[in-house]
Amino acid sequence: MATSNSCNTDAKIESASRPKAMSGSFDSFGGQGDFRKHDATFASRPPCRVFNILSEGTYRNMGYAPCGPFWHRLKRIVTTQLFSPAVYASHEPIRRKEIHYMLKVLVEDSHKGKKSGESLIGNIFLDDRDIVSLVVGLLNAGTDASANTVEWAMAELMANPDIRKKAQAELDAVVQDRLVQESDIPNLPFLQAIVKENYRMHPSAPLSVRHESHEPCVISGCEFPALTELIMNIFAIHRDPSVYENPDKFDPTRFVRSPEVDPVAGNDFYQLMRFGAGRRMCPGQQLGNTMVTSMLANLLQCFEWETATSERESGGGGGDEVGVDIANHYSFINYRQKPLYLLTKPPRLASLLQPTLAIILFLSTPQQILFSDGFTSSLLSLFLSYLGIVVVVVTVGRI
Numbered sequence: 445m446a447t448s449n450s451c452n453t454d455a456k457i458e459s460a461s462r463p464k465a466m467s468g469s470f471d472s473f474g475g476q477g478d479f480r481k482h483d484a485t486f487a488s489r490p491p492c493r494v495f496n497i498l499s500e501g502t503y504r505n506m507g508y509a510p511c512g513p514f515w516h517r518l519k520r521i522v523t524t525q526l527f528s529p530a531v532y533a534s535h536e537p538i539r540r541k542e543i544h545y546m547l548k549v550l551v552e553d554s555h556k557g558k559k560s561g562e563s564l565i566g567n568i569f570l571d572d573r574d575i576v577s578l579v580v581g582l583l584n585a586g587t588d589a590s591a592n593t594v595e596w597a598m599a600e601l602m603a604n605p606d607i608r609k610k611a612q613a614e615l616d617a618v619v620q621d622r623l624v625q626e627s628d629i630p631n632l633p634f635l636q637a638i639v640k641e642n643y644r645m646h647p648s649a650p651l652s653v654r655h656e657s658h659e660p661c662v663i664s665g666c667e668f669p670a671l672t673e674l675i676m677n678i679f680a681i682h683r684d685p686s687v688y689e690n691p692d693k694f695d696p697t698r699f700v701r702s703p704e705v706d707p708v709a710g711n712d713f714y715q716l717m718r719f720g721a722g723r724r725m726c727p728g729q730q731l732g733n734t735m736v737t738s739m740l741a742n743l744l745q746c747f748e749w750e751t752a753t754s755e756r757e758s759g760g761g762g763g764d765e766v767g768v769d770i771a772n773h774y775s776f777i778n779y780r781q782k783p784l785y786l787l788t789k790p791p792r793l794a795s796l797l798q799p800t801l802a803i804i805l806f807l808s809t810p811q812q813i814l815f816s817d818g819f820t821s822s823l824l825s826l827f828l829s830y831l832g833i834v835v836v837v838v839t840v841g842r843i
């Protein structure tokens with residue numbers, strides 16, 4: 445295998461099997477212009493041995509399907525029916541209900557001293573193979589990424605208490621004495637900036653989901669044959685010092701100063717790539733972004749949080765002075781390597797929670813909550829039921 449930096453790409457990798465291209469900075473491939481121009485060329489996915497086995501060689505899954513008629517059909521269904529603006533808006537009450545359910549589970553778990561949860565998803569009675577594959581694909585793609593994002597955000601906010609307090613002060617000033625809602629988000633610029641900064645610092649797929657070209661192309665004078673695998677080093681792009689000053693610092697104010705950088709609108713295409721880019725960009729970006737922001741807003745508005753003993757005792761390798769581990773761990777998915785242990789203290793604004801729940805929380809001594817992605821996944825799986833699909837979520841294994 446040989447790598448070359450002779451082109452404007454960061455690396456063109458020749459291997460015995462398939463050619464590969466790695467892009468690791470904002471200006472790779474000649475910057476946004478060339479990327480945009482060749483987006484359609486790189487809109488396919490390379491074969492994946494594991495998924496080949498799982499799908500019995502059919503690749504009938506939105507995330508892994510090559511760019512052909514099957515993928516186009518799914519893309520049309522998803523964009524025009526599941527995530528169209530009208531359908532998305534009509535599901536707001538369901539998302540609100542699920543957020544309230546999340547708060548209820550947190551209060552109850554805190555009272556009982558429960559530490560963690562896991563979810564099993566089963567009994568999806570659908571007879572059409574493609575619908576099943578679509579639903580499973582959405583569940584796979586939607587739950588973990590959103591849960592993982594909220595968990596990283598909570599870790600950063602525990603490591604940066606001043607930022608957390610500033611976000612809570614913004615919520616108090618803007619929302620006052622009712623529970624925060626989706627419609628408040630446009631009026632919460634600091635919270636939105638925290639979410640973006642968290643996307644930047646902790647991309648869930650640091651080396652992107654792989655793209656593949658279906659025809660030869662020339663980018664910035666460099667020739668790429670058909671079937672070139674494109675890997676975007678999103679981690680490096682998000683920390684490009686020519687774009688981000690002091691890139692290793694968690695500093696939401698950079699996005700307060702540049703509110704136009706919006707990973708959902710896609711106008712900053714290659715600056716903040718948390719949801720990928722181009723035709724294969726995440727179709728659930730708006731839902732994911734709304735759920736992440738709403739969950740974070742509710743967690744901050746309703747509770748005061750404290751780092752629990754287990755988190756401090758875990759040593760916080762690469763973490764900050766209060767012992768929260770905020771170092772990224774490099775694998776296909778950027779999970780936190782150590783679980784995040786937090787304490788919920790009595791609610792900040794007890795009147796916001798249902799009276800019975802608030803009383804339970806006041807009477808209980810603070811308990812450790814393992815704020816793991818298993819826990820949040822179980823909640824997120826529930827919100828995905830809004831897609832109108834019969835999903836039975838069985839919550840088991842709470843310790």
Ligand code: HEM
Pocket residue numbers: 506507508581582583585586587589590593648649652653654717718719720721722723724725726727728729731732733736
């Ligand atoms: C914060 C939450 C989320 C993040 C960070 C995220 C991130 C991503 C990324 C990076 C990709 C790959 C894009 C590319 O190849 O360029 C992707 C693809 C995908 N995501 Fe998401 N996602 C999130 C939430 C969701 C939700 C809620 C759903 C659906 C309910 C979803 C469904 C999908 C699907 C189906 C794909 C495959 C698209 C394709 O290959 O055509 N995602 N997502």
